[in-house]
Amino acid sequence: FAVALGGEVPHQAHLPALVGDTHADAALGELAGCHLLSPAGPRYRLAAGVLAQLVAAGYEDEAATHARTAAQHYAWWTSHPSVTPQRAVAESDAIVASLARLV
Known part of the structure; x- marks a missing residue:
């Protein structure tokens, strides 16, 4: 998902929902x-040079699909009553990156 989001890494709490693996949050560490x-x-963001290497290795092939998945997830998440404006702001770079890929 970080390739689809231009190097932005979603908060680890979002990773299990985004990738469909309950242990995905451990990958961040x-x-x-x-x-x-x-x-x-x-x-976090991908370290310098990592995005270019992943793109060269073909990881951008499904970037539009991953960005759409992230945008849909964030649309659901930000509308949830338990999500405060402060939490949404903390995740805003990944939210904007997911939408920017789709525009």
């Missing part, structure tokens, strides 16, 4: 531990 992610405030 593994990727960060391998220096494939860089901290960007309270969230």
Whole structure:
């Protein structure tokens, strides 16, 4: 999903829903531990050069589908009554990135 979102990495709480794996949130720590992610405030982005390598390896082939899935997920999530404006703002870079791919 980070390739589809231009390098933005969704918060780990969203990863299981996005990829359909209940343990997907653990991957964030593994990727960060391998220096494939860089901290960007309270969230992560793909580390410098990683996005280009993933695109070259063909990971962008399904980017539009992944972006649409992310946009649909975030539309549902932001409309949920338990999601505060502050939580939506914290995830806004990934939300905007998912929509930008679709425009």
